[in-house]
Amino acid sequence: MSRPLAIDIDGTMTRSAGGIDERLFAPLRRWDAPVVLATGKSFAYPVALCTFLDIPERVIAENGGVILVDGDLTVAGDATAARQVAERLRQGGYPGGWPEPDMHNRWRETELSVTRSVPLELLDDLAAEHGQTIVDSGYAYHVKSPSVSKATGLRRVCDRLDLDPGAFVAVGDSANDAELFDVVGRSYAVANADETAAERADVQTEGAFADGVLEALDEVAAE
Numbered sequence: 001m002s003r004p005l006a007i008d009i010d011g012t013m014t015r016s017a018g019g020i021d022e023r024l025f026a027p028l029r030r031w032d033a034p035v036v037l038a039t040g041k042s043f044a045y046p047v048a049l050c051t052f053l054d055i056p057e058r059v060i061a062e063n064g065g066v067i068l069v070d071g072d073l074t075v076a077g078d079a080t081a082a083r084q085v086a087e088r089l090r091q092g093g094y095p096g097g098w099p100e101p102d103m104h105n106r107w108r109e110t111e112l113s114v115t116r117s118v119p120l121e122l123l124d125d126l127a128a129e130h131g132q133t134i135v136d137s138g139y140a141y142h143v144k145s146p147s148v149s150k151a152t153g154l155r156r157v158c159d160r161l162d163l164d165p166g167a168f169v170a171v172g173d174s175a176n177d178a179e180l181f182d183v184v185g186r187s188y189a190v191a192n193a194d195e196t197a198a199e200r201a202d203v204q205t206e207g208a209f210a211d212g213v214l215e216a217l218d219e220v221a222a223e
């Protein structure tokens, strides 16, 4: 019997060189419990992925800033603060996120994704000045409201689907998955996970990236 699944995208569903590992398409499409894509990517990306996977639109995007569950949309987070931090970065001679044209932030509704080439100390100071925190996905620094996370996103999803977060299994790879790992019934960190994710997960898979996801899915499906 399958359990509801909350799955991270970058570093988890992807191959080491990038791009979604196509071996995940069939098992996710067939999964006989809700599948929620939980990501730091901007809202458009996981919605598009649901469309192409042909699964219901159940999405926690922008590290909990935007949640979509079967047509029910919640926008949390602090878009104004994110824009102010972007402006301060530009004033300091840095990209206001990523170099233009910035496809990471173009369709972003709440937080700010920032290239990891920007000094973390500077970003920490700017974020704190605007009441925001930083989370590192391994792919980008995310300047976000401290009141949202993938875990707060999952709570919203659960309200909507009338499920308990404890019913969920989560799979992820990075610090931005750690709060999610704390609230689900069982959490898997793939073998390439960063230290924070690896420590906070219940289980570490032997396989990296999608191999780890397939391992987790097999284990859950066999129960």
Ligand SMILES: O=C(O)COP(=O)(O)O
Residues within 6 Å of the ligand: 008, 009, 010, 011, 038, 039, 040, 041, 042, 113, 137, 138, 139, 140, 174, 176
């Ligand atoms: O957008 C990123 O930086 C990474 O997003 P992820 O949460 O899917 O790994």
Ligand SMILES: [Mg+2]
Residues within 6 Å of the ligand: 008, 009, 010, 011, 012, 137, 172, 173, 174
């Ligand atoms: Mg990730």
